[in-house]
Amino acid sequence: MPGAAFHIDYSREGELLRAHVTGVNGTLETTLAYWTALAAELRLGQVPKSLLVVDDMEGDPPPPEQLEQFVQAMVGMGFEGVRVAYVEAHAQQIPEVEYGEILARERGFDARVFGSEAAARIWLRHGIA
Numbered sequence: 001m002p003g004a005a006f007h008i009d010y011s012r013e014g015e016l017l018r019a020h021v022t023g024v025n026g027t028l029e030t031t032l033a034y035w036t037a038l039a040a041e042l043r044l045g046q047v048p049k050s051l052l053v054v055d056d057m058e059g060d061p062p063p064p065e066q067l068e069q070f071v072q073a074m075v076g077m078g079f080e081g082v083r084v085a086y087v088e089a090h091a092q093q094i095p096e097v098e099y100g101e102i103l104a105r106e107r108g109f110d111a112r113v114f115g116s117e118a119a120a121r122i123w124l125r126h127g128i129a
Contacts, residue, residue: 004023004030005033006023006024006033006034006057007023008037008038008041010041015048015049015050016049016051016124017048017051017052018054019051020056021055021056021057022057023057024059025057025058025060025061026060027062028062028066028069028070031062031066032070032073035070035073035074036077038053039077039078042078042082043078047078047082049082049083050082050084050085051082051084051085052085052087052124053087054087054117055088056089061096061097061100064096064099067099067100067103068103070100071100071104071107074107074109075107080109081110082110083111084104084109084110085114085123085124086101086114086120087113087114087115087116087117087120088114088115091115097113098113100113
């Protein structure tokens, strides 16, 4: 996305779509923009069963009240029925991001937050971590 505060590298591994996100975050607008890009990629070709998002972005996640707006905005974008594993590269941010996981699960999304890609992949394959 030209001029975006982020860049996403995609790879498909069977029924898994892996998205490695880099750049600078910290706003609801940036978070919505890159998840909108992820939703668009999901719709290309056959929809994968699993999405692995590896977040290597700098900056803080949006605050809790904006996470609620973010999760609400995701409804109907195509993530329903897709198992989503989100890997947060910055361990100190995991508790904040887990709040987003709780909100997403309350709205019926099959999503989890992880601190490592290995644990995320195990959950995506087997449902345990």
